[in-house]
Amino acid sequence: MSTVYTNPPRIAAEIVAGYAGLGVATVHEAQGRTGLMQPYMRPVYAGARAAGTAVTVSLAPADNWMLHVAVEQCQPGDIVVAAPTSLSDAGYFGELLATSLAARGVRGLVLEGGCRDIAELTRMGFPVWSRAISAQGTVKGTIGSVNVPLVCAGQLVHPGDLILADDDGIVVVARERAAPVLAASRAREAKEAANRARFERGALGLDLYGMREALAQKGLTYKPYGG
Amino acid sequence: MSTVYTNPPRIAAEIVAGYAGLGVATVHEAQGRTGLMQPYMRPVYAGARAAGTAVTVSLAPADNWMLHVAVEQCQPGDIVVAAPTSLSDAGYFGELLATSLAARGVRGLVLEGGCRDIAELTRMGFPVWSRAISAQGTVKGTIGSVNVPLVCAGQLVHPGDLILADDDGIVVVARERAAPVLAASRAREAKEAANRARFERGALGLDLYGMREALAQKGLTYKPYGG
Amino acid sequence: MSTVYTNPPRIAAEIVAGYAGLGVATVHEAQGRTGLMQPYMRPVYAGARAAGTAVTVSLAPADNWMLHVAVEQCQPGDIVVAAPTSLSDAGYFGELLATSLAARGVRGLVLEGGCRDIAELTRMGFPVWSRAISAQGTVKGTIGSVNVPLVCAGQLVHPGDLILADDDGIVVVARERAAPVLAASRAREAKEAANRARFERGALGLDLYGMREALAQKGLTYKPYGG
Amino acid sequence: MSTVYTNPPRIAAEIVAGYAGLGVATVHEAQGRTGLMQPYMRPVYAGARAAGTAVTVSLAPADNWMLHVAVEQCQPGDIVVAAPTSLSDAGYFGELLATSLAARGVRGLVLEGGCRDIAELTRMGFPVWSRAISAQGTVKGTIGSVNVPLVCAGQLVHPGDLILADDDGIVVVARERAAPVLAASRAREAKEAANRARFERGALGLDLYGMREALAQKGLTYKPYGG
């Protein structure tokens, strides 16, 4: 049952490029508040950002063998998404694997496990989002699969899905929805830019979003403090 | 029962200004080791600092409606303190609300929940202390209250209380004690500055604080290692 | 039973110096994946690094008295390793104690508890690895011991052991093994440097480590995606 | 600032008795979803239940001295509510203190800390709700206060408040609201009893609560699976 699926579908580079300037929170909203991984996934350095296409890796717990297998399946623009079949926060990934992935043009790693060599990854600028930081080594004893659908940090990921990750977290966009979600995200961002300008000039969300009537209907009352 | 109290009391600006150069640990000590929020509250970027007067917001879980309501009640020098009635680490707050608060002169947010748009908040220099970082959106369906006493991260906060927050955490000083606690904090800091100079020159706390006798009375003994 | 052992053994300065350029993950691997403290121990600022000889401090919970006692036992090149007899994440350590330790040439602190004055420690460049950040003060009421063997974050530490800490965590090397583990670590690093160069040029771990046959024997198969 | 306040107000015994048959969830709902302590507070044995009037105890961390002081202030029908000024999960309470409290007619303990002697407490039927179970002893070195307002597990508790605790958690009812909240809780329970009977006969909440129209207005649609 352990299989490496080769040549998974990918998203057109110009669509992926469109996501590069968007935030995870914006895309998550734009696709109906779906696709967000659990917040325990954190970047290993502040300011990390990546957008790319998922190559998925199903690992045995505390065993990083399949990460080595997965490297060969990667192309420029990919993001590796890896999860063990049961949780273990050992350090599955470090500088050497990062060097290897970077050499193939991979843009980052999303790992439901532990990561090590944080100082080196920071220097290299190879972004990793992980559940933990740990120097604990793993073994190479049990095989798994590459490019199978898997659940990572609470989200189902298929090979070829769009992955966007930044300081806020990680959002998954299904491959077939990558184009419409990009359009919806840009529309949302344009609207937010307009609102941001209004907020900077002192407008209130109460007025901008027309909330006052709904609040009054819910029964919200105003009283002077201490009155 | 959902009420917005307007015009809560505030602390004189010169007193708040006095806190600007003090550390949370110093003030916490100076007021008898009280008022410290739980340590799970962390700044969303390193080096965050804020001192101001509390505007409090009681939220429904995973619902940020009342943050929009609270903006209108804020003045320059305020810090918003918000907590849901039951814990949920969704992302209640992001860049747009921060822009709106910053436009009114608000100095920061203390939020017992999740925060998003970390990269933008870092760029803006708008400091937030939160329980979690999460891009997960919230709804606007249930009302709450503004400027009521509430418990946030284990501390009771009244509107108008002094809030001081830095990399170490968040301390609450009751409004009526803001002046004497400031004096006590400065006295403590002066003493610490004197001690710091002595420590830099190699003095020992054992001597500086006169601990040797008390330790001996407790029964502490010295022996050569391996002897 | 509370004793301060004076003049514990130390490791030769040139051996400690050898560790200064090595990573925790490398040393942990080089000594057979032993000696790593639990990953809940984190540096209080990014980029922290230290190598030194352990002075150990056994504390009462929420009581930092023995840290003051320990300062006097420290020499240049030491790292203080402190753990309470039961866990409490109060803030045992801050700027003044750091100033005192730095004045004696101590290189850092490993503390299974809470740390405060993070902004000042960052400015000073005095590295601390701790379980928590907390401004909560501690008392000085119960004595403990200095330079006894103790368990810190899951590892047994003897006075005089080698402590190496960086962004990845903390590894303990028994004093008597400090020289051979240094040699093994350097050998490992040399090998990794060679491999790194190969990875940068696009070599695959599958080939470099000769994994293909073992994977096939385990039953790993390759199939075209969607085929 | 450490004070024992004697003879706090109490709630009439017949009102407290009225709460004995009610559940925490019911009372929490009946008072507008307020007053519930954080869910990390758990009974030390299944089936624990208690209703009574709060005697509050503010403890130093890992120090149970004030629990001994509090015993003298207790009367039959009281429940002791104790919280340290900073969190520590040491074992503040065990069989001997339970024997002493039981001898005075105290009905239980709510403790934001650790509890020990679980087997004995189970045998005695003395219910405790705590954050942790731990055999770790505490010291008697720092004083605190009895019968001051305090925050326990996220809720403000005044001496004399009504405390109701069961397998679901702990709810606090302000003393002055104890009578009306009892009436509201009973009304709620009567309504729930009527609904329970309808549910047992197969009625649907969709019909009983008239939800179908609101769901349709929100846009809920029904489709055959796989259709």
Place this chain on the structure above:
Amino acid sequence: MSTVYTNPPRIAAEIVAGYAGLGVATVHEAQGRTGLMQPYMRPVYAGARAAGTAVTVSLAPADNWMLHVAVEQCQPGDIVVAAPTSLSDAGYFGELLATSLAARGVRGLVLEGGCRDIAELTRMGFPVWSRAISAQGTVKGTIGSVNVPLVCAGQLVHPGDLILADDDGIVVVARERAAPVLAASRAREAKEAANRARFERGALGLDLYGMREALAQKGLTYKPYGG
């Protein structure tokens, strides 16, 4: 996008019945160590057990409206599997909903959230596996979906999948694999029964599983203690 899918496929009753006597650990092993939900899911009372067919419910956080909607879609033999779109440990489920589900022959609930009315559920014998126990109420303001594929506690669940839950946790078996996994589980159990009898008579796993040679090859050595 909120839809209730009616009449999802179900598994033949005789196959579900076959799972009733099996343990979660056995079935998990028998299907290749897949399908196990995260271990933070715990039964609300000891000794809980259930086997049935999944009806899935996607909830808004801290909102239990869709549980009411789901009841109507249930048949005897079903198990409801419910997860919010972002985590919140409020109390989504209690006695009244349990009464309603029990009246329709539902065998249990798997809920990635909080559960209340534990004493009543225990008395009723209606088993629930949840992330938390909490009396905190939820709202009915946002719709979701019924009988869509969802991720619950780290596992993808489709409507009609086999759910088996006991004191050890919860395992999901895809509907189309329910029959062969049942056969494999029974075979495994028969083998374990035979081994159990041998272990009771004192046989060693070392001999029964023929491990001695492999251990020696790995380099395991035996030495007298202290020798």
Place this chain on the structure above:
Amino acid sequence: MSTVYTNPPRIAAEIVAGYAGLGVATVHEAQGRTGLMQPYMRPVYAGARAAGTAVTVSLAPADNWMLHVAVEQCQPGDIVVAAPTSLSDAGYFGELLATSLAARGVRGLVLEGGCRDIAELTRMGFPVWSRAISAQGTVKGTIGSVNVPLVCAGQLVHPGDLILADDDGIVVVARERAAPVLAASRAREAKEAANRARFERGALGLDLYGMREALAQKGLTYKPYGG
């Protein structure tokens, strides 16, 4: 470096028997508040109790091979203490291994990892204390050691040490101290029995322990409530 040490020292059966009636909290106090494992170790069923001599097992993470090896080294009266070299909460232990250990007269297991087959272990009355409950299987791929000193849940354990475990947790008594700690524990228990009788008759700890003067010296004051 993987070695099985055979025939470790054991404690005389009559001394171990003496611990059978004592509580973990009592023994922990009697040996100076040392030796207590971390409170995250919990019995898998309520009322579990065991006293015995440690056989230690150092495991690879998520690998239970060495537990099979350890069985052969056990004698009646032993308790197995097992910890992985890095944390993983997979299910290392279940019914079959319990049957095998029980057949050799082993009294229980202390496991810094996950345990499965809880229902069966409860029925058998084979007590296990573990960090987690998980049905997740482990592999048999990496060897470790038996009867080496190891750190389990924060305590150093040598083969032959006395292990006492109950609902409160687990305490380790060094083999050479087993006799004097037993005597001290019995003395403490006798004293507690006398005090318990006094508490039952209504005596106060304030008087029994003569605390009133020390409290007054610390500055504790008494005031009427609201006065």
